[in-house]
Amino acid sequence: MSVLDVRNLSVQYLTENGASEIVKDISFKVEKGEIAGLVGESGSGKSTAMLAVMGLLENRAQIRAERITISGEKPVPGQNAAMIFQDSLSCLNPSVKIGRQLRETVQARRKCSRKEAAARAEELLDLTGIRNPALRMRQYPFELSGGMRQRVVLAIALACEPELIIADEPTTALDALVQAQILLLFKRIVKETGTSMLLVSHDMGVTAAMCSRVYVMHNGRIVEHGTVEDIFYSPVEEYTRRLLEDARGGRLTVHRDENTENAAGKTGNAYGNPPLLQMEHVTKIFDESEGVRDLSLEIRRGEILALVGESGSGKTTAARILTGMLREDSGILRYRGDELGQDRRMDAFGGSVQMVFQDPYASLNPCLTVREALEEALEASGQRVNGTKRCRPERRRSSSHSREKGRMAEKIDRMLRLTGLSSEDADRYPRDFSGGQRQRIGIARALIVEPEILVCDEALSSLDATTREQILELIFRIQRKIGFACLFISHDMHVVRRISDRIAVMYGGRIVETGETKKVCSDPWHPYTKQLIEAVPEPDPLRAVKIKAAPGKDGTEMVRYGCPFAGRCGYALECCGEEIPESYSFDGREVSCFLYSDRHSGRRSRDYRMTSQI
Numbered sequence: 001m002s003v004l005d006v007r008n009l010s011v012q013y014l015t016e017n018g019a020s021e022i023v024k025d026i027s028f029k030v031e032k033g034e035i036a037g038l039v040g041e042s043g044s045g046k047s048t049a050m051l052a053v054m055g056l057l058e059n060r061a062q063i064r065a066e067r068i069t070i071s072g073e074k075p076v077p078g079q080n081a082a083m084i085f086q087d088s089l090s091c092l093n094p095s096v097k098i099g100r101q102l103r104e105t106v107q108a109r110r111k112c113s114r115k116e117a118a119a120r121a122e123e124l125l126d127l128t129g130i131r132n133p134a135l136r137m138r139q140y141p142f143e144l145s146g147g148m149r150q151r152v153v154l155a156i157a158l159a160c161e162p163e164l165i166i167a168d169e170p171t172t173a174l175d176a177l178v179q180a181q182i183l184l185l186f187k188r189i190v191k192e193t194g195t196s197m198l199l200v201s202h203d204m205g206v207t208a209a210m211c212s213r214v215y216v217m218h219n220g221r222i223v224e225h226g227t228v229e230d231i232f233y234s235p236v237e238e239y240t241r242r243l244l245e246d247a248r249g250g251r252l253t254v255h256r257d258e259n260t261e262n263a264a265g266k267t268g269n270a271y272g273n274p275p276l277l278q279m280e281h282v283t284k285i286f287d288e289s290e291g292v293r294d295l296s297l298e299i300r301r302g303e304i305l306a307l308v309g310e311s312g313s314g315k316t317t318a319a320r321i322l323t324g325m326l327r328e329d330s331g332i333l334r335y336r337g338d339e340l341g342q343d344r345r346m347d348a349f350g351g352s353v354q355m356v357f358q359d360p361y362a363s364l365n366p367c368l369t370v371r372e373a374l375e376e377a378l379e380a381s382g383q384r385v386n387g388t389k390r391c392r393p394e395r396r397r398s399s400s401h402s403r404e405k406g407r408m409a410e411k412i413d414r415m416l417r418l419t420g421l422s423s424e425d426a427d428r429y430p431r432d433f434s435g436g437q438r439q440r441i442g443i444a445r446a447l448i449v450e451p452e453i454l455v456c457d458e459a460l461s462s463l464d465a466t467t468r469e470q471i472l473e474l475i476f477r478i479q480r481k482i483g484f485a486c487l488f489i490s491h492d493m494h495v496v497r498r499i500s501d502r503i504a505v506m507y508g509g510r511i512v513e514t515g516e517t518k519k520v521c522s523d524p525w526h527p528y529t530k531q532l533i534e535a536v537p538e539p540d541p542l543r544a545v546k547i548k549a550a551p552g553k554d555g556t557e558m559v560r561y562g563c564p565f566a567g568r569c570g571y572a573l574e575c576c577g578e579e580i581p582e583s584y585s586f587d588g589r590e591v592s593c594f595l596y597s598d599r600h601s602g603r604r605s606r607d608y609r610m611t612s613q614i
C-alpha cells in the first residue's frame with residue numbers, strides 16, 4: 001500500500017465571476033521511504049493541492065476527491081503527516097523559545113513528562129544537525145540563521161513522527177551551500193527513519209538531486225509523471241521540456257558571447273572600462289557577527305558585476321553603502337574618481353544610482369498607478385525630460401507644463417514598451433499584475449531616470465523559473481542596449497553565471513575573490529568559491545548526485561583575527577587562524593587566501609591551481 005494515495009483531487013473556489021478550478025482531477029502517490037517530487041511554475045496549483053491533502057485550505061475552497069489517504073487512513077496534520085514551508089520564520093512562533101515549541105509538539109504526540117519531552121527535543125535538534133542543541137533550545141527563532149531555522153522546522157515535523165512529510169519549496173530562500181546541507185539532511189532523515197517525503201519545488205536542480213519519481217504540474221493538472229530519469233532525459237510533454245530548458249539556461253537569447261553590439265562594446269571591453277563607483281577599505285559593523293569589514297570593490301562603466309555569497313555575508317550592507325542608503329563607519333567611497341563624503345552622497349548621486357528589490361509588491365506603492373509611480377520617480381530625481389530641467393509646479397507656465405507632461409507621458413510609454421509592458425498598463429495598479437509583471441514595473445521605475453548604476457538586490461529570487469528567465473533576459477537586453485553599470489546581487493549561481501561580466505564573492509563581510517565570471521566559475525581559486533559553485537545542484541539526475549555538504553559549521557562567521565573561512569576550510573594553514581589574508585592579484589583576478597601567497601604557502605603564486613589538488 002502506498003503511503004500517500006491521492007485520486008481524482010479537484011479544488012475550486014467560488015468567486016464573483018463564478019467557480020474557478022485551481023486543481024483539476026489530479027492523482028498521485030508516494031511510496032514508503034521514497035522522495036517523490038512535484039514540479040511546476042508558481043500558480044500551477046502545487047501548493048493548493050498540498051494544502052488540500054493536509055486539509056488546511058480555507059472553508060470557501062471546495063474539495064472533491066475519490067481518495068486521499070496516508071497508509072489507508074485520513075491525513076491528520078501533526079500525526080501521520082507534517083508539512084514544511086519555504087518561510088521558516090513564519091512557521092515558528094516568534095515569541096516562544098525553540099525548546100518549548102519542540103517540547104510541546106513532542107508532548108502532543110507522546111504521553112511523556114516535560115523532562116522526557118525536553119530530552120527528545122534535544123535529540124531531534126541533534127538529529128537535524130544542529131550544534132549545541134541545549135543552547136538553541138533557549139533561543140528565540142529570530143536568533144537563528146535561515147538554515148538553522150529550517151532545521152528546527154524539520155525537527156518539529158519529525159517530533160510528530162509522521163509517515164509523510166510534505167516539503168513545499170523548503171530551500172528556495174536559502175543560498176547554495178545551506179541548501180545543499182538541508183537537502184542532504186532530508187535524504188539522511190528519509191533513509192534513517194523510513195519517512196516518506198513529497199518535495200514540492202520549482203527548482204529542477206533540487207528535484208534532480210533529491211527525487212526518485214517526479215510529477216509535473218501545469219495549470220492545475222498533472223501533465224506528466226515518471227521516474228526522475230524519464231522526466232529529465234526523455235520528457236514527453238512540451239511543458240516539461242520547456243521547464244528543463246529554462247532550468248538549463250538554454251533560452252537566454254542574448255548570451256554574453258553573442259553581444260556584438262552593446263553599450264559596453266562601444267566603450268571598449270567592459271573588463272577594462274574605468275571604474276564608476278569604488279569602495280575602498282569600507283567597514284560597517286552592526287554587531288560582532290554582521291556587517292562588512294575592510295571591503296574594497298569597484299563597479300566599472302558598462303559592466304554587470306555580480307555580488308555573491310551566503311546570507312549574512314554582507315552583500316546587502318555593501319549595496320546599501322554603495323547606494324548611499326547606509327553610512328559606513330570608515331573607508332572611502334569614490335564616484336567617477338572623486339571622493340564622496342557621506343553628506344554629499346545622495347545629492348551627488350541624484351538619480352544616477354537606482355535599485356530593484358527582491359519583493360516587487362512591497363517596493364511599489366499600492367495606491368499609485370504605474371504612471372504615477374514612474375512620474376514620482378522622475379520628480380524625485382529632478383530628472384530632465386529631453387534636456388529640459390523640470391520646473392517646480394508653482395513656477396510652471398501652463399503651456400510649458402502641458403508640453404512637459406506630454407514629454408513625460410511619451411517617456412513613460414517608451415519605458416513601458418522597453419520593459420515588455422503596454423501603454424494600457426500605465427493606468428493600472430500594482431495589484432492588477434502578476435509577480436513577474438510587477439518586477440518589470442520595478443525595473444521600469446528604476447530605469448526611467450536613466451541611472452548610471454542599477455543595483456538589483458536578489459531581484460529574481462521570488463520568481464519562478466520561467467518568469468525568472470524572462471526578467472533575467474530583460475535586464476540583460478536593456479543593460480546591453482543602454483549600457484548602465486549593474487550590481488547584481490544574488491545567491492543563485494546559475495543566474496549569476498549567465499548574466500554577469502565579473503563576479504565578486506563575499507564571505508564573512510569581506511570580498512574573498514573577484515574576477516571574470518567565466519574564469520571564476522570554471523576555475524574557482526578561493527576554497528569558499530569552490531564550495532559555493534559545487535553546491536549548486538545541476539538539473540540532471542546523474543550530475544546532481546554529487547551534491548555534498550560543505551565541511552564546518554552553519555552560517556557565516558565574522559572574525560577579527562585570522563581568515564574568516566578558516567573554520568570551514570579544508571586547506572587551512574597554520575597562519576590562517578592568526579592573520580587575515582591580504583588580497584593577491586594576478587591574471588586579472590584577486591583572491592584573499594594564503595594559498596596564493598608565496599610567503600605563507602611557500603609554493604604558491606600565479607601557477608598554483610587549487611583545483612588540481614582536490
Ligand code: SF4
Nearest residue numbers: 563566569576593594
Ligand atoms: Fe582556507 Fe587559509 Fe585560504 Fe582562508 S586563507 S581560505 S583558511 S587556506
